[in-house]
Amino acid sequence: MSVAESGRFEKIKVPSAYQMVAEAIEREIMAGRLRPGDEIGTEAELVRQFGVNRSTVREGIRLLEQGGLVQREAGRKLYVCLPHYRKLSDRMSRALVLHQVTFRELFNASMILELGVIEAAVDNADADDLAALEANQKQAEAAVDDPVRLAEIDTNFHALLARASGNRVLELAREPAALLFFPTSELICRRVPQGAGRMVTAHRHMIDAVASRDKEAARVWTRRHLVDWRKGFERAGRDIDEPVERIFERLSTARQYS
Amino acid sequence: MSVAESGRFEKIKVPSAYQMVAEAIEREIMAGRLRPGDEIGTEAELVRQFGVNRSTVREGIRLLEQGGLVQREAGRKLYVCLPHYRKLSDRMSRALVLHQVTFRELFNASMILELGVIEAAVDNADADDLAALEANQKQAEAAVDDPVRLAEIDTNFHALLARASGNRVLELAREPAALLFFPTSELICRRVPQGAGRMVTAHRHMIDAVASRDKEAARVWTRRHLVDWRKGFERAGRDIDEPVERIFERLSTARQYS
DNA sequence: TTCGTCCCTTTGTCGGACAAAGATTGCACA
DNA sequence: TGTGCAATCTTTGTCCGACAAAGGGACGAA
The missing domain is CATH 1.10.10.10 (Winged helix-like DNA-binding domain superfamily/Winged helix DNA-binding domain)
Incomplete structure (x- = not known):
């Protein structure tokens, strides 16, 4: 022994x-x-x-x-071949699930990471990045009544934002958490009536802030977006201190965004 | 084709x-x-x-x-078994190297991550965490003349800080970058005479800030610590926009810290 | 040139084999 | 009755040989 x-x-x-x-x-x-x-x-x-x-x-x-x-x-x-981010991040996410991290950890980490991401995006986003974000926004506006689709679009939105940051280290660092965090938007949009609308509004302001290089507005709306998630999460009857459950059946079949 | x-x-x-x-x-x-x-x-x-x-x-x-x-x-x-963080992070770090990320990306990402880490550590560190940090500090003070050892201790210092954050998502998110970033302290301590001393001083203030729950001091000294790295890096004649080179021979043989 | 066919190469899978080392059993002995 | 040791069984790591399927290339026919 x-x-x-x-x-x-x-x-x-x-x-x-x-x-x-x-x-x-x-x-x-x-x-x-x-x-x-x-x-x-x-x-x-x-x-x-x-x-x-x-x-x-x-x-x-x-x-x-x-x-x-x-x-x-x-x-x-x-x-x-170069290891693809998505694949590595998937492994990381699986590890986080197996280690039974809580939604609180996920939320706090995402707050830090996404604020960092959008600040970098404000500095570095180019026309292509903004065009991709606008395209995503159009999809979101067209899908406000489809929680499944909207969660997927939300996940993509933040991935596009991370790409716009021009910092691949940051992009990779946020991805494992993001793969667990943003898909839960589905739950929230399903349970909280005004959730979808608030999400689309927040995205709108975030894109505008990036486009106008307004770092303060970017921070404010990112924070608001995430706090909305948290409120919605609790309003949906979930406890933020429960461990992230095994939601990989959906994730593994989700469409690749890159 | x-x-x-x-x-x-x-x-x-x-x-x-x-x-x-x-x-x-x-x-x-x-x-x-x-x-x-x-x-x-x-x-x-x-x-x-x-x-x-x-x-x-x-x-x-x-x-x-x-x-x-x-x-x-x-x-x-x-x-x-539960996938061990260190192993996954190693893979991630390798991927970053192969993707030829620059030291600028590494630096900017680490600034965000380490600031987030120490803020969380200020909120969550317990007596054990502080004891571990103090032990690390003792080692550092005893090794100010040994760049190789000091870089290893610095790497461990930040890993301990991440653990003290009580947020495993954040701990995992920062690790791939940290595995590439902090070992370069060796280069700096070797080339810049006052580098080692400034590092130990910064660690001292960071520990004190965590112990006294002083978030502002924690942020100030963390930022100073990283800016010192950057200055030292440039003073050592390196260009921050060059890609991270292949330094894994050392990393792979480095002692496990947990 | 384009197309189909034949042949060679390479991979994926199979079946069997054996040495080394861990695990287990059983026996001798205190 | 409990303990230590040797014989035996199990399991893994490695090797060998074999074959079907599919890709790729050569070669000839239309």
């Missing part, structure tokens, strides 16, 4: 062959000797190079596959 | 058996029917249940393994 054998020496780990295969390939990628778009050799070539069996090579490849470092094009050749 | 065949139909994806194995197990976990700590059956059992070959089962398991959803205890039984 020695789970945490605390002592003088570190536990010796003897990596298995398939792990070493994965690590070797990953090192090549991280060192820049394999670049995104390059194709890794065939399994037969890897078998020759590493001197292990094909089964072992394949297990190593599976490890990389999940990390998003390599991709198979339609069951065919194996390419190095 | 049809990489992005944009057309009327979505691409048809035919999932292979090993992917279905992984997805089936993952569904069980996310649905709560398999809980962290439970042991997944032996490979032989999975072979029976899924009706596929052992090689296929093993490839499926490798997919889950990388995601951190399952863990093998010393080459032995397979358990469901």
Whole structure:
């Protein structure tokens, strides 16, 4: 029963062959000797190079596959690729759910992240970003009576805003929380009559604030938007201290926005 | 050369058996029917249940393994486990590097995240958190002449602060950036004579601010701490708009802090 | 040129095999 | 009766060989 054998020496780990295969390939990628778009050799070539069996090579490849470092094009050749944000964020979100974080944590973190995002967006948004936001707003206005669709549009709105920030670190940092947070708008729009209208109004003011580079208005309306969420959440009879439940059935089938 | 065949139909994806194995197990976990700590059956059992070959089962398991959803205890039984933050953050950091984000993005994002973290820490830190921070501070004072060690301590300082925030969403959101950002303190302490001293001083004031629940002081000193980083970074002859380079050799061998 | 057909390559899956190491059983001995 | 040790069973990691399906290219016909 020695789970945490605390002592003088570190536990010796003897990596298995398939792990070493994965690590070797990953090192090549991280060192820049394999670049995104390059194709890794065939399994037969890897078998020759590493001197292990094909089964072992394949297990190593599976490890990389999940990390998003390599991709198979339609069951065919194996390419190095840039891990896609969305996929990584999905994993993160799953972890948050399994760790049973509360809606309060989600709310507080999102307040910080979204305020940061919109401030950066005020500084950096260009015409394309604004056009994308306007298009999203049009969709929202047309969907005020469809909670499912509206929640999806809301999620996209904030993703577009994050992209407009021009800061990919921030964009990635907010995404795991956002993937759990904004889809709950559906619940709120469904239970609170004026919820949808207030959401659309807030989005309108946020876009305008970004367009006119008005940081103060941007902060005010973002905060209001999120506080609305919280009020709606409680009015819908939910407790903000309950853990985020498993809402991934919807998320995993949601349409990609990029 | 049809990489992005944009057309009327979505691409048809035919999932292979090993992917279905992984997805089936993952569904069980996310649905709560398999809980962290439970042991997944032996490979032989999975072979029976899924009706596929052992090689296929093993490839499926490798997919889950990388995601951190399952863990093998010393080459032995397979358990469901909670994905560890550190591992997920490592993946995220790698992705940021591969996407060639700039130090400017890293700096701006960290400013937002760390300010958010310390405000939450001011509200939520308990005696244990403060004790841990004090212990870290002692280490830092003893290592002012060792840039490598000091950078590690700085990284840990901010991780402890994030934990003190009591917000795991925020803690996770900041980590990918932090894993890239704070280790660069080594460079600065090495190149800028007064860098180490200013760092220790800033940490001192940050701890005091958290202990005395002084949010304004906490913000001021955090901002000063990060601005110091930026000045040092430029004084060390680096351009803040250059992409984050590949510094993972160090990171991957860095000691775990939790 | 365009199209279809044949052939080669590569992947996904299967079946079986074996050594090493953990887990279990059973026995000898105190 | 309880304890320590050896034999045995189980499970994993790795290897080997095999085959169907699908992609890709060569080659010839229209």
